Amino acid sequence: MLKLEGVCGGYGAAEVLRGFSLEVPPGQVTCLMGRNGAGKTSALRAIMGQLRLSGGSITLNGQPLRSLPAEEVPKAGIGYVPQGRRLFGPLSVQENLTIGLMTRGRGAGQLERVLSLFPRLRERLSQRASTLSGGEQQMLAIGRALCLEPSVLLLDEPSEGLQPSMVALIRDTVLRLKAEGVATVLVEQRAETVLALADQVGFVSNGAVAEVFPRAALMPDHPAFARWVGV
Structure with a gap:
């Protein structure tokens, strides 16, 4: 379990x-x-060791993460897909994925698993990342994070600016990972996507989680959406 307690x-x-x-x-x-x-x-960046912390604790299965250098956090089993994707644009799809594999010493088996999730990447292994479409770049960013075989995947608005077919692919991928036991933390503004994917929803306000609801307690017209998101 990933746990954040009183993080400042x-x-x-x-x-x-x-x-x-x-x-x-x-x-x-x-x-x-x-x-x-x-x-x-900022909460996702705190988990990844990219934010200056002044208080609280972050643990994964009881292991403290707060004291780890940022480059060591992925080795603990946390994959991160930030806004903007942050791919290595001049490098090929294959090279971007290889960097992900190297993070935790994974090999051909994990690469094949990622390519089975995103077959289009297999067709573009030699293509430079910067020349991919927006949807393909998002596939690559998620695929690179999955190359380290994470137990937790952090996704920061992965569907932003994508066409519906790409949004559906990301949704299906998250559900497949869930079936395989991977925990996902998804920052998302689309209520319909949240209601289709979430087991629980945390509404964030002023730097803290104001309310948490199980999916079963939420409907599209639930007042929490208007209170905390404005939709």
């Missing part, structure tokens, strides 16, 4: 997380929703 931190002198607490059970999809600037992306 920010950028320079600005505190953006103010007692952020969340439990992410294994094999479940946890969605984070909230207005822009609420702290959703």
